[in-house]
Amino acid sequence: MRWLKHRWESRMDSEFKYHLESLICDYIEKGMSPEEAEQRARREFGPINLAKDECRDQRPLRWLDNFLADLRYARRSLLKNPGFSTAAILTLALGIGANTAIFSVVYAVLLKPLPYEKPGQIYSVEIVMPERRAQFASIPVTVQAFVEWRKTVTAFESIGALRPWECNLTGDGEPERLGGARVSANFFSLLGVPVARGRGFAADEETPGKENVVVISDGLWRRRYGSDPNVIGRSIDINGRNHIVVGIASPALLVPTGTILHPMVSFAPQIDVWKPIAPTSEEIKNESWDHGVLVRLKPGITPEQGQQQLQASLNAFVHAQAPDVNTELIPQLVPIREIYTGKVRLRILLVFWASALLLLTACSNLTNLFLAKFASRSAEFATRIALGAGRARLLSQTLTETTLIAVIGGALGAALAKYGAALLSAYGPEDIRRLSDSHLNVRVLLFALAASLLTGLVCGSIPSWQSRPTRFRRVLVGVQTALGTVLLVSAALLLHSFVNVLGADRGYQIERVMTVDLSLFGKRYSGPDSRVGFYRELTEKVRSLPGIAAAGAISDLPATAGSTGPSRAIFYSSDTKYDTVVLARPVAMIRAVTDGYFAASGSALHAGRFFNAQETSEVAIISQSLAKRLWPQAAPSDVVGRTVRQGFVQGPQVTVVGVVEDARPGAVDRDAPYLMYRPHAQWASGPMTLVVRTALEPAAILPAVRGEIRKMDPNLPIPAVRTMKQIVYESVSQRQFQMMLTLLFAVVAVLLCAVGVYGVVSYSVARRTKDIGLRIALGAMRGDVMRWVFTEGMTPVAIGLLLGLGAAVAIARVIRTVLFGVSPNDPGALGGALLVLLLASGLACYLPARRAARLDPLAALRHD
Amino acid sequence: MLILKVAALRPIHGYGIVQRLQQMSRDALQIRQGSLYPALYRLENRGWLKAEWKQTEGGREAKFYSLTKVGRQQLEAEKEGWKRLCDAISLVLDTD
Numbered sequence: 004m005r006w007l008k009h010r011w012e013s014r015m016d017s018e019f020k021y022h023l024e025s026l027i028c029d030y031i032e033k034g035m036s037p038e039e040a041e042q043r044a045r046r047e048f049g050p051i052n053l054a055k056d057e058c059r060d061q062r063p064l065r066w067l068d069n070f071l072a073d074l075r076y077a078r079r080s081l082l083k084n085p086g087f088s089t090a091a092i093l094t095l096a097l098g099i100g101a102n103t104a105i106f107s108v109v110y111a112v113l114l115k116p117l118p119y120e121k122p123g124q125i126y127s128v129e130i131v132m133p134e135r136r137a138q139f140a141s142i143p144v145t146v147q148a149f150v151e152w153r154k155t156v157t158a159f160e161s162i163g164a165l166r167p168w169e170c171n172l173t174g175d176g177e178p179e180r181l182g183g184a185r186v187s188a189n190f191f192s193l194l195g196v197p198v199a200r201g202r203g204f205a206a207d208e209e210t211p212g213k214e215n216v217v218v219i220s221d222g223l224w225r226r227r228y229g230s231d232p233n234v235i236g237r238s239i240d241i242n243g244r245n246h247i248v249v250g251i252a253s254p255a256l257l258v259p260t261g262t263i264l265h266p267m268v269s270f271a272p273q274i275d276v277w278k279p280i281a282p283t284s285e286e287i288k289n290e291s292w293d294h295g296v297l298v299r300l301k302p303g304i305t306p307e308q309g310q311q312q313l314q315a316s317l318n319a320f321v322h323a324q325a326p327d328v329n330t331e332l333i334p335q336l337v338p339i340r341e342i343y344t345g346k347v348r349l350r351i352l353l354v355f356w357a358s359a360l361l362l363l364t365a366c367s368n369l370t371n372l373f374l375a376k377f378a379s380r381s382a383e384f385a386t387r388i389a390l391g392a393g394r395a396r397l398l399s400q401t402l403t404e405t406t407l408i409a410v411i412g413g414a415l416g417a418a419l420a421k422y423g424a425a426l427l428s429a430y431g432p433e434d435i436r437r438l439s440d441s442h443l444n445v446r447v448l449l450f451a452l453a454a455s456l457l458t459g460l461v462c463g464s465i466p467s468w469q470s471r472p473t474r475f476r477r478v479l480v481g482v483q484t485a486l487g488t489v490l491l492v493s494a495a496l497l498l499h500s501f502v503n504v505l506g507a508d509r510g511y512q513i514e515r516v517m518t519v520d521l522s523l524f525g526k527r528y529s530g531p532d533s534r535v536g537f538y539r540e541l542t543e544k545v546r547s548l549p550g551i552a553a554a555g556a557i558s559d560l561p562a563t564a565g566s567t568g569p570s571r572a573i574f575y576s577s578d579t580k581y582d583t584v585v586l587a588r589p590v591a592m593i594r595a596v597t598d599g600y601f602a603a604s605g606s607a608l609h610a611g612r613f614f615n616a617q618e619t620s621e622v623a624i625i626s627q628s629l630a631k632r633l634w635p636q637a638a639p640s641d642v643v644g645r646t647v648r649q650g651f652v653q654g655p656q657v658t659v660v661g662v663v664e665d666a667r668p669g670a671v672d673r674d675a676p677y678l679m680y681r682p683h684a685q686w687a688s689g690p691m692t693l694v695v696r697t698a699l700e701p702a703a704i705l706p707a708v709r710g711e712i713r714k715m716d717p718n719l720p721i722p723a724v725r726t727m728k729q730i731v732y733e734s735v736s737q738r739q740f741q742m743m744l745t746l747l748f749a750v751v752a753v754l755l756c757a758v759g760v761y762g763v764v765s766y767s768v769a770r771r772t773k774d775i776g777l778r779i780a781l782g783a784m785r786g787d788v789m790r791w792v793f794t795e796g797m798t799p800v801a802i803g804l805l806l807g808l809g810a811a812v813a814i815a816r817v818i819r820t821v822l823f824g825v826s827p828n829d830p831g832a833l834g835g836a837l838l839v840l841l842l843a844s845g846l847a848c849y850l851p852a853r854r855a856a857r858l859d860p861l862a863a864l865r866h867d
Numbered sequence: 868m869l870i871l872k873v874a875a876l877r878p879i880h881g882y883g884i885v886q887r888l889q890q891m892s893r894d895a896l897q898i899r900q901g902s903l904y905p906a907l908y909r910l911e912n913r914g915w916l917k918a919e920w921k922q923t924e925g926g927r928e929a930k931f932y933s934l935t936k937v938g939r940q941q942l943e944a945e946k947e948g949w950k951r952l953c954d955a956i957s958l959v960l961d962t963d
Contacts, residue, residue, distance in 0.1 A: 021927060049902060054901035
């Protein structure tokens with residue numbers, strides 16, 4: 004740069020020189036003496052330096068020159084005040100870092116397009132049954148409806164179905180329990196994610212007898228088969244049956260897991276095996292509302308048209324089958340994006356807004372710092388303006404300085420965000436899909452850059468407008484306090500909610516209870532007696548181990564199952580006509596339990612008795628809310644002994660022998676489902692969860708329990724043993740995630756507030772040293788001085804607090820859905836936030852106040 | 868406009884422009900010669916003039932200015948404008 008400028012200058016010089024010399028020559032030729040000629044020439048030429056200056060203003064890269072000069076100046080000024088620079092850069096790095104890290108999550112989870120072909124055309128179908136709306140907002144689809152739709156509906160390019168499938172993988176190596184799914188043959192092509200190797204399913208593989216083929220996940224292929232391409236075509240043993248591996252799914256395949264597709268369809272947390280559905284004519288008649296359905300709209304057809312076709316087809320078909328059931332089922336198309344983001348969107352966006360508030364707090368802190376800095380340089384600015392510097396030049400210089408700080412802070416923030424994003428994706432809740440994709444990419448970095456430049460410009464230009472900086476700094480302190488209050492109150496409400504959720508009464512114990520998911524499949528367990536015998540023997544053996552208080556098993560653990568698993572309509576034994584009453588009867592989730600289950604889970608009995616080891620007649624224990632729903636007037640003790648029928652009006656009479664406390668899901672985010680417990684001998688489920696209550700810490704007993712299971716069946720996969728506490732903590736992990744981050748941001752915001760208060764108060768004390776000294780000399784007591792300083796410092800804080808509290812209560816009303824057991828104006832949260840902020844800002848005032856009170860009046864009066 | 872006019876004839880250096888202006892206006896236009904240069908630089912900056920360093924007849928290096936395409940258009944436009952102004956003024960003056 005410098006040589007360029009140098010060259011430019013020297014050329015201008017020689018041009019001027021040439022002109023003058025030519026002029027002089029001319030005059031000499033006209034007969035003047037050289038001296039005279041030179042004088043004449045210079046007079047005609049005019050002041051050379053003025054002309055040069057005017058030329059310099061025309062220099063093409065003039066702005067760059069100015070900018071570089073500003074930059075040099077800014078660098079010097081930063082290095083001269085390392086304290087100020089560090090404070091400013093750190094403040095900003097925290098704000099930008101937090102914001103950018105959260106933005107990377109927002110991008111990965113909410114904004115990034117789903118890895119499907121034209122994902123906007125894919126929808127999930129669920130059904131609203133108006134009569135059951137109070138109990139289930141919507142229900143999944145029967146395989147029957149799916150088959151019918153595929154035959155009659157034309158609005159879609161393809162219609163696919165999927166349902167959970169539990170797999171025990173045995174043979175070659177350690178038996179393993181895997182998450183699987185039964186899917187229609189077009190599943191992979193519907194999503195537009197073809198298998199990576201081998202082939203997908205052929206349409207005729209949906210026929211019973213031909214369905215024993217599987218596609219395995221890329222992860223399973225690498226992990227268990229060492230990426231061996233020859234695994235394609237091989238037969239593997241799943242659930243005691245041979246299946247041919249026909250393909251390996253793409254590593255990028257994203258499929259619904261857990262209950263994200265529908266709260267009543269529960270997939271494993273990870274899917275490793277896909278097998279075609281192959282409904283037998285028997286199964287097609289079975290009315291199990293347990294399938295997820297995905298559709299891809301034809302181009303040019305609206306979701307409404309698709310929905311109408313589905314509705315017409317479904318109802319025509321249902322009415323033909325059951326003419327007396329008077330209902331209109333309403334299928335609904337839910338965009339596939341909604342499946343992945345719907346439930347977490349609010350939490351993530353709230354965290355993002357919290358980080359934005361933190362950035363705002365950081366900005367006002369930064370503006371405050373700049374105001375102080377520029378105030379101390381006001382004399383310098385005045386001198387320069389007096390000497391003829393343009394205001395635009397001054398502004399561009401201060402802006403360069405603030406932007407330099409902003410960019411350095413932003414870069415540091417981006418570095419922080421890189422680690423932050425890595426931490427978030429590693430330790431964030433596993434049930435937020437695609438959270439692990441959070442990392443810095445171009446978009447995220449652009450976001451950070453834009454945020455820092457904007458911050459630099461805003462924070463840098465505010466000080467130069469301000470004619471009354473001291474007053475404005477107090478306003479900023481108020482703003483900061485208000486922002487801090489909002490964050491702190493939100494964090495406190497979330498924390499209180501979190502504590503409430505952890506401590507909530509779920510209807511079962513979570514301390515010292517461990518669980519093991521087991522699944523019996525294959526020839527050995529094909530008869531119900533073998534399954535019943537297995538679990539009876541296992542629970543007895545485990546019970547006899549030292550340190551075990553109780554042991555039992557249940558088919559679907561209430562903490563995780565929610566409304567998934569088998570369900571049946573419950574009829575009064577007086578009901579006679581199915582079609583006319585079915586919609587008026589409650590649907591209960593059926594849970595098979597062994598006799599030790601209730602003792603192990605610690606569920607409270609309201610009336611009647613628990614199951615005995617041997618039940619002679621058909622019996623059931625029902626949950627309290629189901630009892631209330633069936634017999635609203637009866638006390639629990641009256642319910643005991645009454646009979647119901649399960650599933651059909653002709654079904655066998657089942658006697659209610661007990662009423663137990665409702666069992667709510669681990670996250671307590673939904674109401675307890677109606678539950679009907681049946682003895683395992685009468686509902687011989689294969690998959691069961693062993694529930695063991697221990698006298699000691701569960702971890703100590705673990706090897707012994709494993710050993711017992713191994714002894715009984717070495718081929719049975721034993722997945723990770725989890726304590727009930729783990730399960731509950733995992734189920735509230737999204738809540739925890741939101742709470743922790745908001746709390747972190749709130750703490751940082753409060754620190755920034757304290758720094759802001761401290762800065763303003765100590766500046767004003769320093770400026771008025773003489774004044775204070777004089778007052779002390781005239782007899783003011785030290786307490787008076789302290790009080791003055793405090794009043795001055797705390798007034799903006801108090802105003803900010805009040806405004807912040809108001810805003811926080813308003814915001815809390817909006818975010819009510821993420822709170823639990825806490826009212827938006829929870830006195831604990833409000834009071835706690837108030838106390839913390841008052842303490843922090845009080846301390847920030849106290850330090851300069853004490854300095855003021857200890858002033859030596861003589862020294863103070865000599866202060867310049 | 869005058870500078871453009873002068874530079875339109877052939878590439879010319881600053882001193883030459885002053886000479887030509889004085890010569891063409893028969894010494895009626897006397898400018899402070901130093902103030903020519905900021906104007907030249909501005910015109911160059913706007914892209915109406917382009918400059919190159921060439922040898923003069925006396926064998927010295929000098930900066931020669933010549934008109935660019937844009938500059939030529941600009942000159943035409945300004946000439947047009949000036950003529951219209953002159954016409955208008957003379958119209959007013961000549962009306963009795």
